[in-house]
Amino acid sequence: MEKLRNGYLFPEISMRREAHQKKYPDAKVISLGIGDTTEPIPSIITSAMSEYALGLSTPEGYQGYGPEQGQKSLRKAIAEKVYPNMGIRDTEVFISDGAQCDIARLQMLFGRDVTIAVQDPTFPGYVDSGVIMGQTGGADESSGGRYSRIEYMRCAPENAFFPDLATVPRTDVIFFCSPNNPTGHAASREQLRQLVDFARGNGSIVVFDSAYASYVSADGDKKPRSIYEVPGAREVAIEISSFSKFAGFTGVRLGWAVVPDELLYADGTRVARDFDRVVCTSFNGASSVAQVGGLACLATEEGRDAVRRVVGKYKDNTRVLVDTFRALGKEVYGGDDSPYVWVRFPGQRSWEVFAEILEKTHVITVPGSGFGPGGEGFIRVSAFNSRERVVEACARLTSFLA
Numbered sequence: 001m002e003k004l005r006n007g008y009l010f011p012e013i014s015m016r017r018e019a020h021q022k023k024y025p026d027a028k029v030i031s032l033g034i035g036d037t038t039e040p041i042p043s044i045i046t047s048a049m050s051e052y053a054l055g056l057s058t059p060e061g062y063q064g065y066g067p068e069q070g071q072k073s074l075r076k077a078i079a080e081k082v083y084p085n086m087g088i089r090d091t092e093v094f095i096s097d098g099a100q101c102d103i104a105r106l107q108m109l110f111g112r113d114v115t116i117a118v119q120d121p122t123f124p125g126y127v128d129s130g131v132i133m134g135q136t137g138g139a140d141e142s143s144g145g146r147y148s149r150i151e152y153m154r155c156a157p158e159n160a161f162f163p164d165l166a167t168v169p170r171t172d173v174i175f176f177c178s179p180n181n182p183t184g185h186a187a188s189r190e191q192l193r194q195l196v197d198f199a200r201g202n203g204s205i206v207v208f209d210s211a212y213a214s215y216v217s218a219d220g221d222k223k224p225r226s227i228y229e230v231p232g233a234r235e236v237a238i239e240i241s242s243f244s245k246f247a248g249f250t251g252v253r254l255g256w257a258v259v260p261d262e263l264l265y266a267d268g269t270r271v272a273r274d275f276d277r278v279v280c281t282s283f284n285g286a287s288s289v290a291q292v293g294g295l296a297c298l299a300t301e302e303g304r305d306a307v308r309r310v311v312g313k314y315k316d317n318t319r320v321l322v323d324t325f326r327a328l329g330k331e332v333y334g335g336d337d338s339p340y341v342w343v344r345f346p347g348q349r350s351w352e353v354f355a356e357i358l359e360k361t362h363v364i365t366v367p368g369s370g371f372g373p374g375g376e377g378f379i380r381v382s383a384f385n386s387r388e389r390v391v392e393a394c395a396r397l398t399s400f401l402a
Ligand SMILES: *Cc1c(COP(=O)(O)O)cnc(C)c1O
Pocket: 035, 097, 098, 099, 100, 101, 123, 177, 181, 209, 211, 241, 242, 243, 244, 245, 249, 250, 254, 255
């Protein structure tokens, strides 16, 4: 626990926000910072949850523990609607209380002796849960903001946000997030094919985080929304995903992990069997109310449309952000397939840029360096806010940066 260094990011940002508000009591601070959703959940989904919840007060409607792996109907809906034609069986889908929690349970499954690789920059949860597990080993081996036993795969504009795998050492596990938080970059089909082949050659497990799959644009050269669109992935990849950014369930809590039957350890036993054991031992299944909500997001065309419209709103916000930074002559990445915009400030430190923007515009962003050393010199700007506030924030940024 003492080796954890990433915990400071979001608490540090909220401390600075409070200090700023104290200094400027009348300032209307706009947060384009933390990746939390802001739009209301469509009522077709909440009414299904509320009807089920009220039923719990009746003898006919009451239900206790459900299956640890989740309701059959929801597992089936995910297999069919999220993974059409990808050969995912409902029994391979494990319903959870969110992707963050599945990361921790997977780390419990892998144990402390595995080696892991992560993108740099990336969502801090993979490294932090690994450090908590003890994957950093005995003595303090950290340097330059990195833990020396963890492999950091640099993902930058210079390499199309994809590592040169020929130079990446073998690890037991590779955490890969696409569309990526924070860069917003969605890996191409060819990039994911390379990743799967690399893992197959090395006998590594890929943990593919597709929390932002629903933000992948449908048009043009469609990027994969799932690792299982790539041939051979069933033998090497676990996919974790979530209703959080897809349906505004950040507070409701619902996610899933797919562990295919063909994913085997070197001795030929199934990884899914052990994951099932971890889930039954350390989790007792996701909230039944949340699962009813999840089913309402997927089961009907109306539900799917309602959720799609909310994601569309954030994607429109992203467009406004990208256009604003581009008009200011900034190097801007992400945005097309994610709710995040990744902006470069050459020659400046991320925290410096964060502080300057806050001081001059009262807008909260996230310093890129908080996602790994490779994020230095960038800031992440989130589209999770109302259109009105995003437009207002863009006007302030324009008058400051122009
Ligand atoms: C938000 C986020 C999660 C967490 O999802 P929950 O289901 O809310 O736990 C996981 N992965 C990434 C990359 C995220 O940005």
